[in-house]
Structure formats: C-alpha cells, structure tokens
Amino acid sequence: MEIHIKCLIQACINQNIKYKSIDIEQNFISVALAGGLLFQNNRTPFNSEVMASICKDKEHAYHLLSNLIAMPKTFGFLDFNTHDNYKKYVNYASLESIIHKIEQEFNYPVVIKKNSGSLGSNVFLCQNKKQIKIALNKIFNQNSYNYDYIALAQEYIRPQQEFRAVFFRNELLLCYQRISENKEFGLRYWDTNKGHALHINDLKELSALTQFVQPALELPGLNYVGFDIIKDWHDKYRLLEMNSGPKYDHYIQSYGEQEIITLFEKILCKEKEMMI
Numbered sequence: 529m530e531i532h533i534k535c536l537i538q539a540c541i542n543q544n545i546k547y548k549s550i551d552i553e554q555n556f557i558s559v560a561l562a563g564g565l566l567f568q569n570n571r572t573p574f575n576s577e578v579m580a581s582i583c584k585d586k587e588h589a590y591h592l593l594s595n596l597i598a599m600p601k602t603f604g605f606l607d608f609n610t611h612d613n614y615k616k617y618v619n620y621a622s623l624e625s626i627i628h629k630i631e632q633e634f635n636y637p638v639v640i641k642k643n644s645g646s647l648g649s650n651v652f653l654c655q656n657k658k659q660i661k662i663a664l665n666k667i668f669n670q671n672s673y674n675y676d677y678i679a680l681a682q683e684y685i686r687p688q689q690e691f692r693a694v695f696f697r698n699e700l701l702l703c704y705q706r707i708s709e710n711k712e713f714g715l716r717y718w719d720t721n722k723g724h725a726l727h728i729n730d731l732k733e734l735s736a737l738t739q740f741v742q743p744a745l746e747l748p749g750l751n752y753v754g755f756d757i758i759k760d761w762h763d764k765y766r767l768l769e770m771n772s773g774p775k776y777d778h779y780i781q782s783y784g785e786q787e788i789i790t791l792f793e794k795i796l797c798k799e800k801e802m803m804i
Contacts, residue, residue, distance in 0.1 A: 529553060529554045529555060530555050530569060530570070530775070531775075531776070531777055531780055531785070532570065532775050532776050532777075532788065533554065533555050533557065533567065533569075534785070535776070535780075535785050535788040535789045535791075535792055536557070536559075536567060536792045537554075537557065538785070538789045538792075539789050539790075539791075539792035539793040539795075539796055540559055540792075540796065542789065542793055543793055543796050543797065543800075545559060545560060545561060545796055545800075546559075546560035547559045547560060548560075550566075555568070555569050556568045556569070559796070561796065561799050561800060561803065562799060562802075562803060565799065569773075570773035570774070570775050571773050572752055572772075572773060574696070574697075574751040574752040575749060575750055575751055575752055575753070575772045576748070576749030576750075578749060579747065579748075579749040579750045579772060580772040580773070582770075583750075583753065583769075583770040583771060583772035584644050584772070585643060585644060586602070586641075586643050586644070586680060586769055587602065587604035587643050587678060587680060589769060589770055590602040592747075593743065593744055593767065596743035596744070597740065597741065597743050597744060597767045598740075598764065598765060598766050598767065599766055599767045599768070600639075600682050600683040600684070600685050600766055600768070601633070601634070601682065601683040602680055602681070602682045602683070603629070603630070603633055603634075603680065603681045603682075604643060604678050604679070604680050604681075605619075605620055605626045605629075605664075605678065605679050605680075605681070606618050606619070606620075606677060606678055607668045607670075607676075607677040607678070607679070608620065608621050608622060608623075608626075609668065609670070610677055614677075623661060623664060623665070626664060626679075627657055627660050627661060627664070630660060630681045631657070633681065634681055634683060636654070636655055636656065637653050637654060637655050637684045638653075638654050638660070638681055638682070638683070638684060639651065639652070639653055639654070639680075639681070639682040639683070639684050640652045640654050640660055640663035640664060640667070640679060640680070640681055640682075641663075641667070641679070641680050641682065642667045642674065642676035642678070642679060642680070643676050643677075643678035643679065643680050644676055644678070645674070645676065649674050650663075650666055650667050650674045650676065652666075653684060663679075664679055667679040685758055685760050685766050686760065686761060687758040687759065687760065688758075688759050688760055688761045688763070689705055689758065689759040690705065690706040690756070690757070690758050690759075691703060691704070691705055691706070691728070691737060691755075691756070691757045691758070691759070692704055692706065692725075692754055692755070692756055692757075692774070692779075693737050693738075693741065693754070693755045693757060694753070694754045694755075694774050694791070695738075695741070695745060695752070695753055695754075695755070696751065696752050696794070696795050696798065697751050697752075697798055698745050699794075699798075700734060700737070700738050701791045701794055701795070702776075702779070702787065702788075702791055703727075703728040703733075703734055703737060704725040704726055704727050704728055704779055704782075705725070705726040705728055706723070706725065706726075706778070707723060707724050707725070707726050708723040724781070724782040725778055725779045725781070725782040725783065726782075727779075727782075727783060727787070736765070737755075737757060737765070740757070740765045740767075741755050741757070741767065744767070744770065750770075750772070752772065752774075752795070753770050753771065753772055753774070754770070754771040754774030755767060755769075755770055755771075756768040756769050756770075756771070776788045776791075
C-alpha cells in the first residue's frame with residue numbers, strides 16, 4: 529500500500545466515512561462520498577482528464593500559464609527520429625539544428641530535461657554544447673525506459689528556496705520547503721541523509737505563494753494540485769511545474785503521517801460539505 533493511500537484510509541476511519549479496497553495491494557480504493565470517489569495510486573477524482581494531462585505535459589503547461597504566471601523560459605523539441613505519422617510536427621530535423629536553436633534562445637547554463645519526467649529523471653544542467661548533446665541523446669534514446677519524445681530546454685534560475693504547495697479547491701492545505709545541504713543540481717534530496725522537508729508556517733510567505741499561483745487555481749478542472757515553485761535570489765517566485773496527483777513520501781520522511789492524514793480529512797470534509 530502506498531503511504532498516501534494509507535493516510536487517506538486513516539482519514540476515512542477518523543471521519544467515519546466508509547471505504548473499500550478494489551485491488552489486492554489496496555492502492556485502488558472507493559470512498560463512499562458523492563456516489564463513490566475513486567482513488568487509484570496517485571490519481572484522484574478531483575481534476576478533469578485534460579487538466580491532469582496538462583500537469584504531466586510541462587510544455588503544454590508552460591504554453592497555458594507562462595503569460596499569467598512567472599515561469600522559466602521553456603522551449604520544446606520533438607524527437608526528429610519519431611514515427612513517420614508525426615514527422616509533420618518535427619521543426620528541427622537533426623541534433624545539430626536543435627542545439628543551434630537552444631544556443632540562439634538561451635544563455636549557459638541551460639536546463640535540458642524530458643517533458644513528462646518526474647522525480648529528477650533525465651534532468652541536466654548543461655554548461656556547453658557537448659553537454660547539451662549528451663543530454664538530448666539520453667532523452668531521445670528510444671531503447672531507454674526514460675525515453676521521451678519531447679525534450680525541453682529551459683532557462684536556469686538559481687534557486688534560493690524550493691517549495692511544494694498543495695491546494696484543494698483553492699485552499700492551501702500544505703506547504704513545505706525542500707532542503708538539501710548538498711547543492712548539486714538535480715540531486716534527489718530525499719535519497720540522501722542530508723535532505724529533508726521543512727514545513728512552512730510563515731503566513732506572509734504562504735499568502736505570497738497563494739497569490740502567485742492564483743491564475744492557475746482559477747483554471748477550470750484543476751481542483752487538487754501540487755505546485756513546484758522556486759524563489760530566486762531576488763525574492764521572485766517562478767513556477768516550475770504542476771502535479772495533479774501529489775504524493776507525500778518526502779514530507780512523511782521528515783514529519784510522519786499525521787499532517788497528511790489531516791490533509792485528507794480536510795479534503796473529505798470539503799467533499800461532504802459540497803454534498804449538503
């Protein structure tokens with residue numbers, strides 16, 4: 529059982545809400561609200577299908593939000609070795625032409641990463657043309673489990689702080705900072721003994737973060753989302769990406785399960801109120 533599902537089940541028990549497991553592993557459950565709310569792994573019934581897809585597609589999320597919310601400049605490139613059916617969408621027909629465009633649009637260092645990646649998979653900070661080439665070859669390696677048919681070039685913003693802020697129906701339920709003593713770019717901070725989550729209680733910071741993401745909160749069909757946000761060294765926020773199925777393993781490593789059980793209790797209570 530995934531730990532966030534365990535927390536959801538405990539929230540149901542605490543709120544006297546019936547639930548049932550549908551699969552053997554108990555990662556697929558039905559909660560007896562609104563005719564039965566289905567939770568499958570980290571997928572929930574709260575977002576529309578298209579918004580869940582946009583959250584996974586960083587390029588589309590950038591196109592949707594970059595005129596509304598400050599985000600690092602981002603440019604997408606389709607794998608030029610894609611299937612013939614999709615050749616009509618290829619604008620840069622070689623590795624060299626992609627690299628040339630990246631150098632036209634961005635200064636070094638530049639971030640190169642897969643479009644649909646998560647947990648730091650295939651994310652590179654490139655200092656020169658050779659490193660860009662290596663990064664693109666890894667992303668476009670069709671024999672790799674981590675293959676993606678879209679690679680992104682993204683402006684590098686040196687972070688002062690990195691936040692995860694979780695909202696449900698426009699309410700901020702949880703915010704924490706990602707802390708790592710090792711400043712290596714792309715480090716999976718939760719895999720080290722020197723990384724942890726830091727719960728944010730500062731009301732001024734929470735208010736500023738909420739105001740910053742407000743345009744995204746107004747998107748139809750986006751009701752439950754985790755925002756990954758960085759604050760640069762000029763105290764300016766930048767939205768990196770959205771997650772329509774946030775998990776809480778990293779937070780729980782630092783603080784235990786109770787805060788996440790409470791988070792799910794708030795979600796369930798809101799759903800009960802909407803039924804009245």
